[in-house]
Amino acid sequence: MMVSVRAEALDYAIAPTALQEQIAERGVDAVHHELFSHPMALNMFLLALDSGEDAWLDLAETFLTLSHPLSEPRIRMAVGEALQWAPAQVLQRPAFDLTRICGLEGMYDWRLFSRFLAEVALQRRVARVTVVSESALAERRRDCLKSLRKAQAEVDRSFSNRVPE
Secondary structure (H helix, E strand, C coil): CCCCCECCCCCCECCHHHHHHHHHHHCHHHHHHHHHCCHHHHHHHHHHHHCCCHHHHHHHHHHHCCCCCCCHHHHHHHHHHHCCCCHHHHHCCCCCCHHHHCCHHHCCHHHHHCHHHHHHHHHHHHHHHHCCCCHHHHHHHHHHHHHHHHHHHHHHHHHHCCCCC
């Protein structure tokens, strides 16, 4: 998924190559601040990151090195979404904290307002992560599945005390 639409107020495309060039020219802090200060650009970035394509995951790793309290959770949620589309690509990156990404912190908030939306997303992630067969990823797959199952139990517990949908 290559997003190359220009976001208003930015003079470069929201595309991996353009963002990497900007980081090389101006530094990760400047590009991070600019990207996360423009809602349209940010949404484009996060939606592209959801795809789990390597170039977008590279950018996620770069931005996560900043440990910025406002962007870190949003990046974590987008990488969590990527588990549904490219689980091996997510699992192969040691920089990603799977306890958080595979847990509820790796889910968009809107999914957690509905038991159905949360369960569907978690079931899809469990199914996709389960079939990752690379032996080098076995331990990370196991850790992720453990966190996903814990998240499923938390969703069950959370919604068991609510009025049925």
